[in-house]
Structures are given as C-alpha cells and as structure tokens.
Amino acid sequence: MNAxxxxxxxxxxxxxxxxxxxxxxxxxxxxxxxxxxxxHRMMVPLVDVLALLDDTEAVETP
Numbered sequence: 001m002n003a004x005x006x007x008x009x010x011x012x013x014x015x016x017x018x019x020x021x022x023x024x025x026x027x028x029x030x031x032x033x034x035x036x037x038x039x040h041r042m043m044v045p046l047v048d049v050l051a052l053l054d055d056t057e058a059v060e061t062p
C-alpha cells in the first residue's frame with residue numbers, strides 16, 4: 001500500500017483547473033478533471049500535489 005493512498009478523493013487547483021486525485025503510484029498522482037462534459041486524466045508529480053492541496057490536514061507523513 002502506498003503511504004499517500006489517503007490523498008485519493010482530495011481536490012486541488014492547478015493552473016486554474018480543479019483536479020481530484022484518483023490514484024497515487026509512487027511519486028506520481030493520477031488526477032482527473034471535467035472539461036466539456038468529459039473526464040480527463042493527467043499525471044501530476046506527487047510533490048506538486050502536496051504543495052497545491054486545499055486541505056493540508058489530509059496529508060499524513062508516513
């Protein structure tokens with residue numbers, strides 16, 4: 001189990017787009033966002049997600 005699995009479901013804003021964490025895989029996060037009534041996914045570095053999280057209390061250090 002990844003130490004950052006608790007991030008799943010957390011939201012963050014990056015470049016004006018609101019993302020939701022879908023999966024954590026090592027140092028990469030798969031995040032999803034809606035655009036034109038479609039769900040798009042993109043890979044974001046974990047360190048960027050941790051810096052952008054709206055709710056910093058959701059992060060527990062391993």
